[in-house]
Structures are given as C-alpha cells and as structure tokens.
Amino acid sequence: MHLEQLSNAFGVSSVEGDVRKIIIDAAKPYTDEWRVDTMGNLFVTRNHRGKVSSSPRRVMITAHMDEVGFMISEIKSNGRLKFKPIGGFDRRVLLGKAVVVGKERVPGVIGLKPVHLLKRGEYDKVDEIDSMYIDIGANGGDGGGKVSVGDFATFATQFGYLGGQGRRRGQGLVKGKAFDNRTGCAVLLELLKGDYPVDLVAVFTVQEEIGLRGARVAAYAANPDLAFILECTAADDLPPPDEDAPEGFPRLGNGPAITVMDRSFIADRRLVDLLIAAAEAEGIPHQFKRPGIGGTDAGAVHLARAGVPSVAISVPARYIHSPVAVLDLADFWNTVKLMQAALKRLPEQEW
Numbered sequence: 001m002h003l004e005q006l007s008n009a010f011g012v013s014s015v016e017g018d019v020r021k022i023i024i025d026a027a028k029p030y031t032d033e034w035r036v037d038t039m040g041n042l043f044v045t046r047n048h049r050g051k052v053s054s055s056p057r058r059v060m061i062t063a064h065m066d067e068v069g070f071m072i073s074e075i076k077s078n079g080r081l082k083f084k085p086i087g088g089f090d091r092r093v094l095l096g097k098a099v100v101v102g103k104e105r106v107p108g109v110i111g112l113k114p115v116h117l118l119k120r121g122e123y124d125k126v127d128e129i130d131s132m133y134i135d136i137g138a139n140g141g142d143g144g145g146k147v148s149v150g151d152f153a154t155f156a157t158q159f160g161y162l163g164g165q166g167r168r169r170g171q172g173l174v175k176g177k178a179f180d181n182r183t184g185c186a187v188l189l190e191l192l193k194g195d196y197p198v199d200l201v202a203v204f205t206v207q208e209e210i211g212l213r214g215a216r217v218a219a220y221a222a223n224p225d226l227a228f229i230l231e232c233t234a235a236d237d238l239p240p241p242d243e244d245a246p247e248g249f250p251r252l253g254n255g256p257a258i259t260v261m262d263r264s265f266i267a268d269r270r271l272v273d274l275l276i277a278a279a280e281a282e283g284i285p286h287q288f289k290r291p292g293i294g295g296t297d298a299g300a301v302h303l304a305r306a307g308v309p310s311v312a313i314s315v316p317a318r319y320i321h322s323p324v325a326v327l328d329l330a331d332f333w334n335t336v337k338l339m340q341a342a343l344k345r346l347p348e349q350e351w
Contacts, residue, residue: 001186001190001329001332002022002023002026002185002186002189003159003174003176003179003182003183003186003332004159004174004176005022006019006022006023006178006182006185006186007159007176007177007178007179007182008158008159008176008177009022009178009182010100010105010152010154011065011066011067011154011178011182012066012067012068012069012070012071012086012152012153012154013066013067013068013069013086013087013206013207013208013209013210014040014066014086014152014206014207014210015152016040016065016066016206017040019065019066019182019185019204020036020040020042020065020204023042023044023065023185023189023204024042026189027044027189027192027202030046030192030193031044031045031046031192032045032046032047033045037217037218037221039206039207039213039214039217039218040206040207040214041203041204041205041206041214041217041218042065042203042204043201043202043203043218043221043222044192044201044202044203044204045199045200045201045202046192046196046199046200046202047199047200048195048196048197048198048199048200049195056197056198056199056347057198057199057225057226057346057347058198058199058201058222058223058224058225059196059198059199059200059201059224059225059226059227059228059343059346060201060203060218060219060222060224060226060227060228060301060308061188061191061200061201061202061203061227061228061229061230061339062188062202062203062204062205062215062218062219062227062228062229062230062297062301063181063184063185063187063188063202063203063204063205063229063230063231064181064184064185064204064205064206064207064208064209064214064215064297065181065182065185065204065205065206066087066181066205066206066207066208066209066210066214067087067154067177067178067180067181067182067209068085068086068087068088068089068154068180068209068321069085069086069087069152069153069154069155070083070084070085070086070099070134070152070153070154071083071084071086071150071151071152071153072101072102072134072143072147072148072149072150072151072152072153073149074149075138075141075142075143075147075148075149076133076141077140077141078139078140079135079136079137079138079139079140079141079143079144080111080133080134080135080138081101081108081133081134081135081136081143081147081153082130082132082133083129083132083133083134083153084129085129086152086209086210087209087210087321088209088321089129089321090321090322091126091127091128091129091132092126093322093323094110094129094132095110095111095112095126095127095132096109096110096111096112097109097110097155097323098155098156098157098323099134099153099154099155099156100153100154100155100156101134101136101147101151101152101153102146102147102148102151102152102153103151104146106136106144106146106147107136107156108134108135108136108137108153109134109135110132110133110134110135111132111133111134111135112127112132134153154177154178155177155323155324157175157176157177157323157324158176159174159175159176160174160175160176161173161174161175162174162175162326171329171330172328172329173252173326173327173328173329174326174327174329175324175325175326176324176325177323177324177325179232179315179317179320179325179327180231180232180233180317180320180321180325181208181230181231181232182232183231183232183315183317183327183332184229184230184231184232184314184315185204185230186332187230187315187332187335187336187339188202188204188230190336191336191339191340191343194340194343196340196343196344196346197343197344197346197347198343198346198347200343201222201224203215203218203219203222205218205297208296208297212264212295212296212297212299212300213300214297215297215300215301216300216304218301219300219301219304219305219308220304220305223304223305224308225308225309226268226271226308226309226310227298227301227302227308227309227310227311228271228310228311228312228313228339228342229296229297229298229301229310229311229312229313230312230313230314230335230339231259231296231297231312231313231314231315232314232315232316232317232320232325232327233250233257233259233289233294233314233315233316233317233320234293234294234316234317234318234320235248235250235251235252235316235317235318235327236248236249236250236251236290237249237250237251237252237316237318238318248290249287249288249289249290250287250288250289250290250314250316251287251316252316252317252318252326252327252328252331253328253330253331254285254286254287254316254331255279255284255285255286255287255330255331255334255335255338256284256286256287256313256314256315256331256334256335256338257286257287257288257289257313257314257315257316258272258275258276258286258287258288258289258311258312258313259288259289259296259298259311259312259313259314260272260288260289260291261291261292262289262291262292262293262294262295262296262298262299262312263292263293263294263295263299264294264295264296264298264299264300265295265296265298265299265302265310265312267298267310267311267312268302268309268310268311270309271309271310271311272311274342274345274346275311275313275338275342277345278338278341278342278345279338279341281341282337282338282341284334284337284338284341285334286334286338287316289312289314296312296314297312298310298311298312313335313338313339314335315327315331315332315335316328316331
C-alpha cells in the first residue's frame with residue numbers, strides 16, 4: 001500500500017510532479033505502457049490477459065493526484081507571505097497550522113493573533129483568507145531568498161496510525177493530509193496488480209480541485225467505453241447535534257461509498273447496479289454517498305466525446321480539505337476488493 005508515501009508528498013493542483021514520480025515508480029512493474037500528457041496527466045495501460053469471448057472493453061479508471069493548497073500572492077516588506085487558496089477551504093481550519101512553501105519546502109505557519117491580544121467582538125470572528133499570512137521567519141521583502149510570488153504551499157502534516165494499530169497489520173484508522181485524493185491513487189495502484197478481462201487505462205489526473213481540468217483532457221484522449229472514478233469523500237459520522245437528528249452517511253468502517261448523483265453528474269445506473277451486485281455476491285460492505293454533495297472527475301469524464309457511462313466510488317474520510325483527515329483502512333481494502341470484483345464481472349454486463 002502506497003498511501004503513506006502519497007499522502008506525505010507535495011502536490012498542490014498544477015504541481016503534481018512529486019506525486020506522479022511516486023506513482024510511475026510503483027506502477028512500472030504492472031504496466032504495458034505509460035505516458036504523461038502535456039497537462040501532466042499520467043496514463044498507465046494494462047491490457048487484458050488471456051482469452052475473452054469478444055473484443056475487450058476499454059475501461060478508464062481515474063484518480064486525481066492534486067491536493068488543495070495555497071499560492072503565494074505577495075511578499076510583504078516584513079517577510080510575511082500573503083496567499084490565495086487553491087481549491088476549497090473552510091477558513092476556520094487554517095489559523096495556526098504548519099505548512100511548507102515552495103520548491104525548497106520552507107517551513108512556515110499560518111499566523112493568527114493570540115487570544116491575549118483579541119479585542120472585544122473578535123472572539124467569535126474568523127478572519128477572511130485575504131487577511132491571513134504565512135510566517136516563514138523572514139525579515140525582508142525577498143522571502144528570505146527562498147520563496148517567490150507564485151510558489152505553492154501545503155500543510156506539513158505527516159501520515160500516522162491512530163488507535164494503537166501497527167503498520168505491520170495494515171489496519172485501523174490512519175491520519176494524514178491529501179487523502180482527497182491520494183487514497184484513490186493508492187487504490188488504483190493496487191488494481192494495476194491484477195488481471196482483468198478488459199483493457200484497463202488507469203489515469204492519474206491533475207487539477208481536479210480547481211475544476212476537473214485534467215480529467216476533461218484525459219477522457220477525450222483515452223476514448224473509453226466506460227469509466228470508474230476513484231475518490232475520497234467526506235464522512236458524515238460525527239455525533240448528531242441532538243438525539244432526534246438523523247445519523248449522517250457515509251460512515252467510517254461501513255465500506256466504500258457508491259455515488260448515485262453529485263453536483264457534477266448522475267451515475268450510470270448500470271454501473272451502480274454492477275457495483276451493488278458485485279458487493280453483495282462477494283460479501284463486501286458498501287454504502288452510498290449522500291446524493292447531490294460535492295463533485296468529482298466524473299463530471300468531466302461522462303461528457304467526453306459522445307459520452308462515457310461513468311460511476312464514482314469513494315473511500316470515506318473525516319475532515320477532508322483540512323490539515324489532517326482520518327480514514328479506516330478496512331474501507332480502503334474493501335474498495336480495492338469491490339473494484340476488483342466489478343472489473344471481473346464486466347464481460348457479463350449487458351449494454
């Protein structure tokens with residue numbers, strides 16, 4: 001499992017190179033061909049092995065490499081760095097968080113006023129992002145000579161295990177940054193190790209967090225018969241505010257979450273039914289993502305060329321798009337198992 005290495009890697013939208021290198025090195029033993037397009041999307045092809053009754057379907061599976069982060073927009077004369085968000089953030093989670101900036105991974109912290117200096121009326125107020133800054137300990141307007149306007153920054157969080165579970169068993173809850181969507185990338189790497197009765201085109205896409213941009217180009221180039229989009233989605237399993245409130249979903253530990261609809265697409269019902277049938281046949285726990293929430297690369301993929309039947313399947317995680325997220329490795333491995341089972345059943349699916 002490559003989730004730890006992928007989570008720790010630096011890869012804000014449009015600078016996914018470090019992540020892409022990890023994936024290339026991991027995928028090479030299992031691929032028939034790989035290439036990188038002009039946008040930075042990584043295409044890895046694994047053709048079917050053995051005999052099939054007819055021409056094998058060309059199946060595209062995507063997972064985006066990029067993570068949310070920041071771009072340095074200004075260096076103040078006192079050395080502090082103003083920044084713009086890359087991707088969606090709840091600004092409440094930013095203040096006081098450790099980050100790394102630029103190619104040299106300069107350590108910094110998103111500054112905040114200490115409680116001792118707050119004035120009346122400021123206690124319940126969260127500053128706008130435009131009023132925040134990153135402090136890297138520089139004293140002048142040159143950013144200490146290590147940071148420039150246009151550099152990117154992301155959180156300095158390191159992957160780790162929670163709840164006393166050891167890494168040797170590969171189970172339990174883990175924490176880390178960028179689980180959205182290094183989790184999907186790690187699932188896709190596991191899938192590349194298997195043999196399926198289809199031609200598999202694995203595409204690790206770029207710039208999903210700023211508008212599904214890599215997927216739009218990749219789907220046109222891949223020209224698939226159908227597509228699966230691997231994601232990490234927000235778990236809604238925090239305690240309800242009162243006893244009468246409904247329990248949220250998806251929930252950690254309940255298996256992969258199948259999308260029937262989000263803000264970017266409506267899933268192809270044949271593929272949804274395929275995933276459900278495979279899960280039930282193999283005894284794999286599964287659940288559903290709350291309809292109408294969020295968006296994925298499927299929003300671009302399903303509109304490519306003359307249209308691509310598409311479905312998204314996600315590993316749920318708490319606190320995504322924040323400095324640290326939490327997921328259950330059981331959900332990770334059950335997502336791998338469900339996708340393996342679904343791919344092997346594809347030739348039986350009528351269209």
